[in-house]
Amino acid sequence: MNIGITDNRFGDLDIHLQSGGITLIQLFISSCLLSNLNAFGSSLCSQRLPFLEQALAKVNTSDPDVISTIISRFSDIPKLKAESPYHKMKIIDRCFSRRTIEEIISSLENEALNKKDDWISSTIQSLKKASPTSLKISLRSIREGRLQGVGSCLVREYRMVCHVLRGEFSKDFFEGCRALLIDKDKNPKWEPSRLELIRDDDVDRYFSKIDDEDWEDLKLPPRSNLPPYAIAKL
Template sequence: MAQETVNLEQEVVLVEELGNVRVVTLNNPKQLNIISPKVVEPLAANLEKWEEDEKAKLVIIKGAGRAFSAGGDLKMFYNGRNSKDSCLEVVYRMYWLCNHIHTYKKTMVALVHGISMGGGASLMAPMKFSVVTEKTVFSTPEASIGFHTDCGFSYMLSRLPGRLGEYLGLTGARLNGKELIAAGLATHFVPLEKLPELEKHLLSLNTGDEDAVGFAIKEFSTDVQIDEESILKKQSIIDECFSKDSVADIISSFETEAGKEGNGWIVPVLKGLKRSSPTGLKITLRSIREGRKQTLSECLKKEFRITIHTLRARISGDVYEGIRALTIDKDNSPKVCLSHSHTHSHIFGDILCF
């Protein structure tokens, strides 16, 4: 079995070709394996190549360090804020990659041992087999910084039970490995200590046969029960509050619930919602709700348009102010933009005109 030679110091995507198995390792652990052009380009190129390669039967994707992937490279977007469409190509390639993963012809397995957020989670959730552990942490926190739920998540979140999708998209709430299984965003829970052994076993099988791969993963996996305090146990409150017509109505309804006995968990969530970009929240809510009636392709096209117009700051500068506060100056004090006065119909009407 031939193994491709790689430079561990420079390559942020490591590729191994082992018999009929192709292993991709996201290899930028210091930056939590963020998605940059250096990730998107080789990942897209290799997946396309392997799909046509008769020798490639199984593709495994994993991350180095304590993260699978923490999502998009926010500093890349920020640094390109004054250059027209500086990130257009990488955004387009990423959306193409998202569509490709959803429709991939070969068997794919994601081994998600740690942080998996935003665009990073789009390399996990659509997989036929997505394996999570007790260390896995998932979230879609984009709305809080003035962005929106993207990379196919307006499609995926809109198909979760009840109004869980709106809740996750608007609040950026985190789910652990057990909760991902229960919500249907991952397929198998394998204890972290067993993950290397599972990978070795998949390599030894040397096949992409779905039944064989599924049976092998199941042998290593354990059944899960979510904790009593899990957000998934609060479905009735989430459905009640996050079914409201607008962000303002959702927040008002959530405030009412927060005042009831036993609902102390709502207080920090509500605080985060109120600190988030109103523009990002409005666009995210509308996008997820429209996603229920849209195909994957329609969702990705819509998200692409929203992303480009957001990066062009056509609606507001919230996203750049949010990135500045979170990752540049790290003061966590984003300044309110005047664009918050837009109604959400106005925002969406403007942003979808490409």
């Protein structure tokens, strides 16, 4: 088993991966796939993971350069396929570093005007087919996650998924399931139907703690086997 290691060398590629699906199912699956896409980072054999964890636990720093150097000692650079999006990194960084989904799509459309590229065209098409709500909350989650530890990220993702499954703010998850899995017409009717109809406070609600005693917040077990400075980095 190989696990892909991604870092800041790959700019805003993660936003593209998580925002390119047609439903929230695909968006969340993309988040999981990101950790196993060898084409976008270093390939790390699972047998080396215990040694990597030990090496990381020994350093009392969160400096990205130091961490990246340690990871590289236990990893190999995979052979990239010709169609790998890694070869599109300049375009990805230009477009997916934009502040909003609307600006990302607009930037891609400008790229398409200047250059005929099947990847750009298919990416624009995928984004425009996706649930506007799912695009907004996925982008927010990715941006916030860059500044948080693993524990905070898991809590944030858990709350987001719970709100999606409850369907109290949007039924797009169920509509996506209907269009892809039940009726299979591949013609979902999103609500709201356009990005501009979704306000910032609509997105905020997906990251709030659920006010319902039947829906407990995620509580992670303590990592007592690690020294305090290592736990602080998680």
